[in-house]
Amino acid sequence: MTDYLVNGKAGGLISVQDRGFQYGDGLFETMLVENGNALFLSEHLDRLSYGCNVLAFPSIDRKLLEREVNEIVSNNQFGVLKIMLSRGESERGFLIPDKPKITRVVTFSSSLKSHMDVKLQHVNITLCKTRLSQQPLLAGIKHLNQLERVLARSEWKDTTVSEGLMLDNEGHVIEGTMSNVFVVKEGVIKTSDLNYAGVKGIMRDFILKRATEQGYDCQVTNLTLDDVLNADEVFITNSLILLKTVAKLTFLNRTATYVEGPVSPIMYGAIRDEILARHGERS
Amino acid sequence: MTDYLVNGKAGGLISVQDRGFQYGDGLFETMLVENGNALFLSEHLDRLSYGCNVLAFPSIDRKLLEREVNEIVSNNQFGVLKIMLSRGESERGFLIPDKPKITRVVTFSSSLKSHMDVKLQHVNITLCKTRLSQQPLLAGIKHLNQLERVLARSEWKDTTVSEGLMLDNEGHVIEGTMSNVFVVKEGVIKTSDLNYAGVKGIMRDFILKRATEQGYDCQVTNLTLDDVLNADEVFITNSLILLKTVAKLTFLNRTATYVEGPVSPIMYGAIRDEILARHGERS
16 A cells, blocks of 8 residues: 655645656655664665755755655554655746746555565576666766666566666676665675766665775775676665675576675674664564 | 646646656657647657657557547647657556556647747857767657756756757767757758767758758768867757757857858758648648
């Protein structure tokens, strides 16, 4: 079951004149809800705020968004929360109105299960043919222009494949269609530089920070397909799956298999510890 | 005044779950309406059909769209018609549903004026800093991921500047934020190759065809900024302005000025002649 708040009012409709629909002129955030708590909400609002800055949206009203999150999510609920902001309705044409009236959508899809009961999963991934274009002005933020990922996600139907890696035009590994990617080689943790393409994930930031604190050598770098193929360990992260270990990468007639640790269980544990530290033991 | 048909029903609302809003997963066409006739409708439906093929949408129902255009546009009306198709509502996630239920929006904004009374205009243009990214999978089609153009259009507020030229990442001149660009040098007509970025305009196709028929040497090529700066004549085209001559290109502290013919008045005349030939003399 899904609930919607559009500009604070219950309902799930927007105008076809909304610039989110017309041009993808907007931003979004998606996060887990555990026991009534929207996980890492503060970090998600930080990224949303940064995106508003990049797109020259007015500053977000954090208190208002937090109130609406509390309104739509009841105590003890589990599920997925999504926040969307678009530049509202305007006259025909790309020109941004002087005083845009931002459209604010908060969506909550409840589920019966807690994600905290999920053991670290080992998944198979593939390599997508669809490349991510390079656009430094939009790199890092989570905007509403997502056709490339739609095309990439349509490349496989095998339900045993959980994710598809995407390269950019120059052949760098950027990320999965919906997750960031980390490789571990001889104890060094590497993830992709996202200055030209990709989304800077909240879990990616958390891992980089926590792994560095724990003494790992963490590198944000141009990741090549060889880096991935030759890695000891590969894992993917996002705010809904948190972290999954890659068991196998398959594409064309190539297959790479990976060990199941030691870094990914440690990092998955660190994410879960952080969630428990912030929101207490499960009730 | 604007009228809307959403899936054949009057109204202007769509679901926030619509993939057009969620991901920009859709296409659009915009055209002039003169005296009740949607100009070049058949060519617009051809491009829409091509876009559906690229995005793996179901084939369009041309008869249905033509009926809805006739329903929303009355005899003798003038204005702008827009057709939008999105991949409809789906579960959360980029994965395309097996049987997407396409959202079909037809919008008509009426005006009191005929465009056919408009004399060939001479306009000033600028050069945008925002670059178009290269994405061969989406190049040519008119899709709903238009943030780059929104950013580019926000670069100038001077109302005497009509359009901004956009380069791609490699510095090729691709087009304006909302128009295609042609240069004329020593009688040769050149326009940009759009295999990596840009929208293949209906007017661009028409000019290329008609100019070739009239014996001009027409080249679709990698257009450089030097080609534009050193051109004898520059003009821009789209389905709403039809064709405008560029009088002046200004950026940073550079200015290029151009002569006012002879090619652009001939081509503007050819477009007007075609419209009159298709739809008869003005009533």
